[in-house]
Amino acid sequence: MKLFKESELIEKKEYLELLSEKFSNISFATSEVVNLKAILNLPKGTEHFLTDIHGEHIAFNHVMRNASGVVKRKINDVLGKTLPKDDITELASLIYYPEEKLQLIKKNKTDMADWYKVTIYRLIQVCRDASSKYTRSKVRKALPKDFSYMMEELLHEDEERFNKKNYYNKIIDTIVELERADEFIVRLSAVIQRLTIDHLHIIGDVYDRGPGPHFIMDTLINHHSVDLQWGNHDVLWMGAAAGDKACIANAVRICLRYSNMDILEDGYGINMLPLATFAMRAYRTDPCEKFMPKLSENEILSDSDKNLLAKMHKAISMIQFKLEHSIVMDHPDFLMENRQLLDKIDYDKFTINIDGETYQLNTNSFPTVDPEKPWELTEEELHVIDRLQTSFLTSDKLQKHIRFMYAKGSIYLKHNGNLLFHASIPMNQDGTFKTVELYGEKASGMALMDKMDKWAREAYFSLENNPCGTEFLWYLWCNINSPLFGKDKMATFERYFITDKKPHKERYTPYFTMVSEERVAKMVLEEFGMDPDDSHIINGHVPVKTRDGESPIKANGKLLVIDGGFAKAYQKTTGIAGYTLIYNSYGLQLASHEPFESVDRAINDGIDIRSTTSVIEKVLERKTVGDTDIGTKLKKQIYYLEMLIQAYRKGIVKEKL
Template identity: 70%
Template sequence: MNQFNVKELIAEQDYLELLSRRFPTISKAATEVINLKSILNLPKGTEHFLTDLHGEYEAFNHVMNNGSGVVKRRIIDTLGKFLSQNEINDLASLIYYPEEKLQLVKDQEENLSDWYEISIYRLIQVCRDASSKYTRSKVRKALPVDFAYIIEELLHEDEYRFNKKDYYNQIIQTIVELDRADDFIIAISAVIKRLTVDHLHIIGDVYDRGPGPHIIMDTLINHHSADIQWGNHDILWMGAAAGDRSCISNVLRISLRYANMDILEEGYGINLFPLATFAMNTYQGDNCQKFKPKLSADDIVPDADIDLLAKMHKAISIIQFKLEHETVLNHPEYEMQDRLLLDKINYDDYTITIGSDVYKLNLRTFPTIDPKEPWKLTAEEKSVIDKLRYSFLKSEKLQKHIRFMFAKGSIYLRYNNNLLFHASIPMNPDGTFKKIKLKGLEKTGKELLDQMEQMAREAYFGREKKNNSTDFLWYLWCHQDSPLFGKDKMATLERYLVDDKKPHKENYTPYYLLVNEEKTAKMILEEFGLDPETGHIINGHVPVKVGKGENPIKANGKLLVIDGGFAKAYQKETGIAGYTLIYNSYGLLLASHEPFESVEKAVNDGIDIRSTVRVVEKVVDRKKISDTDIGSNLKKQIYYLEMLLSAFHKGVIKEKI
C-alpha cells in the first residue's frame, strides 16, 4: 500500500472528501482496493479489429457472430474431445444464428426435448469457458435480465459435484418443460458472443459501395464496447449529414453508381423524387450509357429502373463537379487549383486540358452547363440540391448514426500501445512530417491530426453558425493532405469524362512508401507517445493484394494493414474477402477470410467463413489487465483509494457512518 504523509493528504483533501461520498468507510474503500488489485491480474480482454466494411452487412454480422473464429475455438477448447466436427459446426451455427437454427431444428428433430437439454448443457460449458477470464460482476452485467439468476447459477456450479448434480440437471430440465428453451438458448448465445470479444475497433469506412452501412451502424450503436476511426467514406457521410452540398452530391453519386438507393430511401428516408424528376426532364433524350450503375451478379434491376438510375447518376455527377469547382474557388487556402477542370473543357470540340495534355471527352451532352461559367448551378439544379440538403439534415436516423460516429469516433486512437488510424499521416518525401497550415498556423504529426479532428467536430456541430464551415469535411474526403485519404488527387471527373486512363492515375502520398521502413513506423509511434519497441500501427484504406503476393504485415511487424477486401468490389483485386485482427492475452492474430456465402448456408449446412489465422506476435508472458490502458486507469483509482484509506486512518477525512 502507498504511504502518504498528512501534508500530501491535506493537499488532496477536497478530492478525497468527494471520493469518500462513494466510499464512506474504511471497509468499503478497502473492499474496492482488494477488488481492483485482483482485477489487474485477470487476463487481458480480447480486442477485435475490422476495417473497410463498405456496407457489407451480412459478412460483417457473421464475423461479429463468430468473432473471427474465436467462438469456434472456444467450442473446440471446451468440447473438442467429445464432439464430432459436424456437432462442433452445428453448435457454432446455433450460437451465431440461434433463432434461425432453432426453427430448422424444430422442423427436423424428432426428440426435441433431448436435443434441447444436450444443447443447453453444451452452451453452458462454452459460456463458462468464455466467462472464465472476467469477474463475476462483469459477467453479471452481461447477462439478460430474464435469465440472469439462472445463467449465473449454472455458470458457477459444478454439475459433477455430488450435492449439486441433481439441482444442476433439474434447472435444465425445467427450462425445457416450461417451454423456455428457445428464449434461454437465444439469451445464452448472446452472452457467449458478448464475452468472447471484449472490445471492437472499426478502422474506418463503414459507408459506401455495399448495401447495408445503416444496418452496420445499428449494430455498432448496440455494441457493448466499440470505437471507430473515421475513414474518408465515413467523413463524406458525416459531411452530408452536416448539410455540405459537395459531400451530399458525392454520397448520392456513389449510391447511384452501385444502385444502392435502398440505403438512402428506406434506410435514411432521403427523398430522391426531386432528383429523379429533374434527371428525367433534363436528360430525356440521353441514354446516359456511361452512367449505367455497376451491378453485381446477384442484382436484378429492370431496364426502366437502370435507365432512370443512369439519368439520376449523370445529373448528380454534373452537379457534384460544379459544386466542387465552386468549393475550390471559395477556398484558395486549400491550394487545389489543379482540380479546377470544368473551365478547362472546350465545349466546341469536346476536349479537356489537364496539365499540359489535351484529352477527348467521352460525353457530348451538357445541357445544364454554361461554357462562360461552367461551375454555376442552374435554377433547377440549385432547387434539387437544396431539397436534398433539407432531407439529409432532417433524417433522424442519419443524424443519430453520425452523432454516434462523432461520439465513438476519432481520426486516430491510441489503445493498449497500438496506434489506430484509417489511412495515413501527411509526410514529406524525405521522411519528415509535413507542415500544413490550418487557421493560419502550421502544424505537423499528432498536433496536426488533433487540429483536423477539432475542425471536423466544429464543422458538424457548428454547421448552423458558420458559412462554409462544413467544406472542411469535404476537404478531409479528398484533399491530398487529408490523413483519411492519402492520395495526390481524387480524379472523379477524369474517370467519368475521359476514356484515356492516363489522367485517372491517383498517386499515393509519401507515407505509403516511407512507412514500410521500420524506422519510419517507430518514428510515428514515438510522435504519438507510444513505445516504438512494443507498439504497432494498424491501418485500413489500401486493399492488400494477397493474390499478387502482397503482405499485410509490414515494417518488420510494426505496421499491420488489415484491408483485405470486405467490399465485394475489391475482392477480385485482393484475392480474399477481408482481414480481421485479434489481440488477446497471448498476442496478435491475423485472420484472412474467404467470401461469406449466406446465412442460410451457415444455418442449414453449418458452413462458416473459411479463415486462415496466423500469429503476428506472441508474448512470452501472458498479458494481464495490468498491462493495458484499463489497467493504468485502475492503478490510478487504487492510488487515490489508498490515499483515502490513509486519510481515514490519520483523521484527515472522517468516516461517514
C-alpha cells in the same frame, strides 16, 4: 500499500472528501482496493480490429457472430474431444443464428426435450470458457435480466459436484418444462458472442459501395464496447449529415453508382423524387452509358430502371462537379486548383486540357452547363440539391448514426500500445512530417491530426460562428493533405468523361511507401508518445494484394495494414474477403477471411466463413488487465483509494457510518 505523508493527505483533502461520498468508510474502500487489485491480474480482454467494411453488412454481421472464427475454436477446445465434427458445426451455427437454426431443428427433431437439455448443457460449457477471464460482476452485466439468475448459477456451479448435481440439472429441466428453452438458447448464444469480443475497433470506412452501412451502424450502436477511427467515406457521410452540399452530392452519386437506392430511401428516408424527375427531363435524350449502375452478382434490374439510375447518376455527378469547383474557388487555402476542370473544357470540340495535355471527352452532352460560367448551378439543379440537403438534415436515423460516429470516433486513437488511424499522416518525400497550413494555422504530425479532429467536430456541431464550415468535411474526403485520403487527387471526373486512362491515375502520398521502413514507423510512434519498440501502427484504406503475395505486416512488424477486401469491389485485387486483427492476452493474431456464401447456407448446411489465422506476435508472459490502458486507470483509482484509507485512519477525513 504505499504510505503517504500527512502533508500529501492534507493537500488532497478536498478530492478525498469527494471520494468518500462513494466509499464512505475504511471497509468499503478496502473492499474496492481488493477487488481492483484482483482485476489487474486477470487476462486482458480480447480486442478485434476490422476496417474498410464498406457497407457489406451480411459478411460483417457473420464475422461479428462467429468472432472471426474464435467461437468455433472455443467449441473445439471445450467439446472437441467428445463431439463429432458435425455436432460441432451444428452447435456453432446455432450460436451464430439461434432463432433461425432453432426453427430448422424443430422441423427435423422428434424429441426436442432431450435435445434442449443436451444443447443447453453444451452451450453453458462454451459460455463458461468464454467468461472464464472476466470477473463475475462483468459477466453478470452481460447476462439478460430475465435469465440472469439461472445463467449465473449454471455458469458458476460445477455440474459434477455431488451436492449440487441435482440442483444444476433441475434448473435446465425446468427451463425446458416451462417452454422457455428457445428463448434461453437465443439469449445464451448472444452472451457467448458478446464475451468472445471484449472490445471492437473499426479502423474506418463503414460507408459506401456495399448495400448496408445503415445496418452496420445499427449493430455498432448496440455493441457493448466499440470505437471508430473515421475513414474518408465515413467523413463524407458526416459532411452530408452536416448539410454540406458537395458531400451530399458525392454520397448520393456513390449510392447510385452501386445501385444502392435502398440506403437512401429505406435506410435514411431521403426523398429521391426531385432528382429523378429532374434527371429524366434534363437527360432524356442522353443514354448516359458511362453512368450505368454497377450491379452485384445476383442483382437484376429492368432496362428502364437501369436507365433511370444512369440519368440520376449523371445528374447528381454534374451537380457535384459544379459544387466542388465553387468550393475550390472560395477556398484557395485548400490548394485544389487541379480539381477545377469544368472551365478547362472546350465546349465546341468537347476536349479538356489537364496538366498541359488535351484529351477527347467521351460525350458532348452537357445540357445543364453554361460554357461562360460552367460551375454555376441551374435553377433546377439548385432546387434538387436544396431538397436533398433538407432530407439529409432532417433524417433522424442518419443524424443518430452520425452523432454516434462522432461520440465513439476520432481521426486517431492510442489504445493498449497500438496507434490506430485509417489511412495516413501528411509526410514529405524524405519521411519527415509535412507542415500543412490551413485556416491561418500551421501544424504537422500529431498536432495536425489533433487540429483536424477538432475542426471535423466543429464542422458538424458548430454550424454558427464556425471558422472552417462544413466544407472542411469535404476537404477530409478528398484533399491530398487529408490524413483520411492521402492521394494527389480524386479522379472521379476523369474516370467518367475521359476514355484515355492516363489521367485516371491517383498517386498515393509519401506516407504509404515511407512508413513501410521500420525507422519511419518508429518515428511515427514516437511522435504520438508511444514506445517504438513495443507498439504498432494499425491502418486500413489501402487494399492488401494478398493474391500477389503482398503481406499486411510491414516495417518489421511495426505496421499492420488490415484492409483485406470486405468490399466485394476490392476482392479481385486482394484475393480474400477481409482481415480481422485479434489482440488477446497471448499476443496478436491475424485472421484472413474467404468470401461469405450466405446466411441460408450457414444455417442450413453449417457453411461458415473459412478463416485462416496466423500468429503475428506472441508474448512470453501472458498479458493481464494490469498491462492495459484500463489497468493504468485502475492503478490510479487504487492509488487514491489507498490515500483515502490512510486519511480515514489519521482522522483527516471522517468516516460515514
